[in-house]
Amino acid sequence: MAAVHGDVHGHEHDEHHPSGMMRWITTTNHKDIGSMYLWFSFAMFMVGGTLAMGIRAELFQPGIQILEPELFNQFTTLHGLIMVFGAIMPAFVGFANWQVPMMIGAPDMAFARMNNWSFWLLPVAATLLISSFFVPGGAAAGGWTFYPPLSTQGGLGVDLMIFSVHILGASSIMGSINIITTILNMRAPGMTLMKMPMFVWTWLITAYLLVLVMPVLAGVVTMLLTDRHFGTSFFNAAGGGDPVMFQHIFWFFGHPEVYIMILPAFGIVSEIIPTFSRKPLFGYSSMVYATASIAILSCVVWAHHMFTAGMPTVGQLFFMYATMLIAVPTGVKVFNWTATMWRGSMTFETPMLFAIGFIFLFVVGGFSGVICAIVPIDIQVQDTYYVIAHFHYVLVSGALFALFAGVYYWLPKWTGRMYNETLGKAHFWLSMIFFNVTFFVQHFLGLAGMPRRIPDYNIQFADFNMVSSIGAFGFGLTQLLFFYIVINCIRSGEKASQKQWDGATTLEWTHLPTPAPYHSFEKPPIIK
Amino acid sequence: MSQESGHYYVPAPSTYPIIGSTAILFMGSGAALTMNKMETGYWLLAIGFTILVYMLFKWFGTVARESESGKYDTQVDKSFRWGMSWFIFTEVMFFCAFFGALFYMRNLSIPWLTEESTVLGNSFWSTFDGKWPTAGPGTHDPFTPMGAWGLPAFNTLLLLTSGVTCTLAHWALKANNRSGLKNWLLATIVLGATFLGCQAYEYVHAYQDLNLMLTSGAYGSTFFMLTGFHGFHVTVGTIMLIVIWFRCVAGHFTPEKHFGFEGVAWYWHFVDVVWLGLFVFVYLM
Numbered sequence: 017m018a019a020v021h022g023d024v025h026g027h028e029h030d031e032h033h034p035s036g037m038m039r040w041i042t043t044t045n046h047k048d049i050g051s052m053y054l055w056f057s058f059a060m061f062m063v064g065g066t067l068a069m070g071i072r073a074e075l076f077q078p079g080i081q082i083l084e085p086e087l088f089n090q091f092t093t094l095h096g097l098i099m100v101f102g103a104i105m106p107a108f109v110g111f112a113n114w115q116v117p118m119m120i121g122a123p124d125m126a127f128a129r130m131n132n133w134s135f136w137l138l139p140v141a142a143t144l145l146i147s148s149f150f151v152p153g154g155a156a157a158g159g160w161t162f163y164p165p166l167s168t169q170g171g172l173g174v175d176l177m178i179f180s181v182h183i184l185g186a187s188s189i190m191g192s193i194n195i196i197t198t199i200l201n202m203r204a205p206g207m208t209l210m211k212m213p214m215f216v217w218t219w220l221i222t223a224y225l226l227v228l229v230m231p232v233l234a235g236v237v238t239m240l241l242t243d244r245h246f247g248t249s250f251f252n253a254a255g256g257g258d259p260v261m262f263q264h265i266f267w268f269f270g271h272p273e274v275y276i277m278i279l280p281a282f283g284i285v286s287e288i289i290p291t292f293s294r295k296p297l298f299g300y301s302s303m304v305y306a307t308a309s310i311a312i313l314s315c316v317v318w319a320h321h322m323f324t325a326g327m328p329t330v331g332q333l334f335f336m337y338a339t340m341l342i343a344v345p346t347g348v349k350v351f352n353w354t355a356t357m358w359r360g361s362m363t364f365e366t367p368m369l370f371a372i373g374f375i376f377l378f379v380v381g382g383f384s385g386v387i388c389a390i391v392p393i394d395i396q397v398q399d400t401y402y403v404i405a406h407f408h409y410v411l412v413s414g415a416l417f418a419l420f421a422g423v424y425y426w427l428p429k430w431t432g433r434m435y436n437e438t439l440g441k442a443h444f445w446l447s448m449i450f451f452n453v454t455f456f457v458q459h460f461l462g463l464a465g466m467p468r469r470i471p472d473y474n475i476q477f478a479d480f481n482m483v484s485s486i487g488a489f490g491f492g493l494t495q496l497l498f499f500y501i502v503i504n505c506i507r508s509g510e511k512a513s514q515k516q517w518d519g520a521t522t523l524e525w526t527h528l529p530t531p532a533p534y535h536s537f538e539k540p541p542i543i544k
Numbered sequence: 545m546s547q548e549s550g551h552y553y554v555p556a557p558s559t560y561p562i563i564g565s566t567a568i569l570f571m572g573s574g575a576a577l578t579m580n581k582m583e584t585g586y587w588l589l590a591i592g593f594t595i596l597v598y599m600l601f602k603w604f605g606t607v608a609r610e611s612e613s614g615k616y617d618t619q620v621d622k623s624f625r626w627g628m629s630w631f632i633f634t635e636v637m638f639f640c641a642f643f644g645a646l647f648y649m650r651n652l653s654i655p656w657l658t659e660e661s662t663v664l665g666n667s668f669w670s671t672f673d674g675k676w677p678t679a680g681p682g683t684h685d686p687f688t689p690m691g692a693w694g695l696p697a698f699n700t701l702l703l704l705t706s707g708v709t710c711t712l713a714h715w716a717l718k719a720n721n722r723s724g725l726k727n728w729l730l731a732t733i734v735l736g737a738t739f740l741g742c743q744a745y746e747y748v749h750a751y752q753d754l755n756l757m758l759t760s761g762a763y764g765s766t767f768f769m770l771t772g773f774h775g776f777h778v779t780v781g782t783i784m785l786i787v788i789w790f791r792c793v794a795g796h797f798t799p800e801k802h803f804g805f806e807g808v809a810w811y812w813h814f815v816d817v818v819w820l821g822l823f824v825f826v827y828l829m
Contacts, residue, residue: 129558140568197626241579254681255679
């Protein structure tokens with residue numbers, strides 16, 4: 017075959033690749049692997065979302081109706097773990113896989129086989145994590161942060177969670193080393209660092225954060241494991257250890273982790289806003305420096321999660337001011353996005369709607385973050401629904417909205433077909449409304465003192481909880497619409513053109529046909 | 545059959561990753577069951593480990609063959625260098641977590657537990673002086689700490705010497721002195737293995753003579769976890785050196801292109817440096 021048609025069909029050798037399931041299991045292609053990451057994260061989004069629906073159903077009314085307290089705790093714990101490690105992080109890695117080689121003019125990722133392994137470790141980790149629901153004693157129930165001494169108790173489920181976290185960490189480390197190497201070593205000639213698209217920049221910095229903190233998470237869960245089973249005393253005061261030490265080490269990982277989940281979102285939004293404003297990104301270099309500043313600062317603010325755990329006043333002051341300082345580079349970013357839109361020829365297709373929704377709601381979450389950073393206020397709102405509202409504003413309307421924006425933005429390039437614009441807009445508006453119905457009222461609940469991770473509550477919180485639950489059910493159902501839109505686009509969308517968005521300037525739109533070919537750049541493009 | 549894209553070598557579809565994932569599935573579930581004293585766990589662990597060793601053997605074998613057949617150009621070589629550097633960096637961060645735990649306990653949490661401390665507001669353990677090394681206020685099983693100037697100092701000498709022999713092997717490789725390469729590499733392996741033997745002897749000594757155990761509170765936890773993970777890394781490093789030695793015997797590597805050798809050498813120097821940290825902060829101070 018290849019000998020006869022080789023010259024005519026440049027990609028004839030593709031036919032020798034395994035087909036069916038084996039194609040996906042053995043693939044070394046960054047697009048295949050990117051797609052698997054995205055579908056996996058969507059499946060996990062559905063699992064984590066189902067848990068969230070369970071939580072909100074229980075909280076619909078005061079009293080215990082559906083979930084016994086033990087099971088409720090398992091739901092909140094696994095909801096957090098699955099959404100963070102199973103849905104949001106893999107989704108961004110999926111974007112990196114699809115987009116980074118195309119945006120820097122590379123043929124593929126630097127380590128294509130390892131790329132496959134970093135994906136295929138995820139289903140293994142998810143299997144361990146989800147199966148822990150069905151073992152004696154049930155899943156881990158000490159919250160997604162698994163603080164000891166709660167997590168030094170518990171049974172098999174906690175161990176499954178610990179090993180699952182180890183595997184997720186290994187996957188993330190392999191993925192991030194791959195991304196760093198690809199970006200540093202495989203850019204097209206002429207693409208200097210300061211000419212890279214913002215999305216690539218944000219992923220480079222995110223990957224650095226990952227190699228910095230994921231090993232520390234592996235270390236701390238290892239300590240937890242040996243404390244549980246081998247008699248060490250890391251988190252046991254009788255042996256000279258300290259449960260608060262767990263919190264320090266965990267949040268040394270955990271705070272950069274929240275930026276790991278938001279920096280690539282910044283990157284996606286920084287691609288979409290200029291495209292639909294038909295203007296170059298305002299203040300590109302300041303965006304780069306702001307991203308780097310956020311990443312560096314994120315490593316020295318971890319103890320703001322622990323103001324009530326006991327720490328010297330000097331420590332509280334340092335962590336308070338350092339945390340508030342992050343608002344400065346973040347403000348630079350918001351300013352730049354706004355300035356990019358200023359006097360642009362703006363249109364409001366679905367990606368742009370999600371990007372603008374992102375800016376509005378992320379700013380709300382950012383402000384409540386600054387409020388939480390203030391020690392005296394934080395001591396009041398610690399472990400209340402105010403904190404829940406805060407981080408869902410940055411993670412759902414921040415990270416998740418940016419993911420939606422990115423999917424709508426790049427779907428035409430990935431599939432060669434357009435999604436249904438009307439349905440896309442409906443998805444945006446329904447998400448926007450239901451999201452705020454769900455989470456805005458939680459600010460009030462938190463300020464009034466409703467604690468998180470409790471299945472029952474005082475009757476005074478009943479109304480807002482019912483509102484929040486209705487919003488959550490609506491938000492959950494709306495995401496089925498998203499699933500339909502994507503499937504509909506893949507199966508029967510209208511053909512998309514090479515440069516579906518006329519304002520797009522990055523390589524995948526300007527240099528590659530639609531849909532993007534299996535191999536991105538056989539020969540690297542020359543960047544002037 | 546590779547995806548021949550431009551000049552950069554992109555490997556063909558491969559079954560190694562899914563074999564590795566299968567191994568990890570067995571090992572993860574096996575370890576969790578083993579920890580909870582369930583018999584099946586040991587079997588799962590053993591099966592998983594066997595599959596993992598098989599996979600690593602095959603995968604690295606393939607990489608070595610690809611390298612020797614000239615599939616890797618200088619850009620691929622550079623990728624390997626970036627990849628290995630950042631992998632070693634993640635290892636450093638892993639050790640940082642344990643060193644951090646050591647510093648935290650010694651400087652913060654143990655002083656907070658002593659009678660003079662006002663941090664806790666009252667004194668749960670009024671007789672606890674918090675003097676390092678300690679097993680904490682709640683354990684009453686006396687132990688003798690590990691001295692620094694006996695075996696550990698000898699171990700330091702062994703590892704530092706092995707760093708030198710490793711570099712001599714590298715110089716020999718660059719000078720195309722193949723017998724020098726093999727001999728110095730062999731010396732490095734022998735030194736590494738001797739270190740491991742001494743370390744094993746030290747552990748036996750700790751358990752049998754010093755009553756120093758993993759359960760000996762803060763000191764025991766940090767001592768055994770830090771030296772244990774280091775010992776594990778030396779074991780991995782020694783295995784890597786042995787593999788490289790066999791590759792040298794088989795005539796692999798040229799004075800110009802030998803990343804496989806260099807990557808292992810970097811790793812060896814990394815375990816060396818970690819040991820210096822251990823010697824100072826765990827044994828000496």
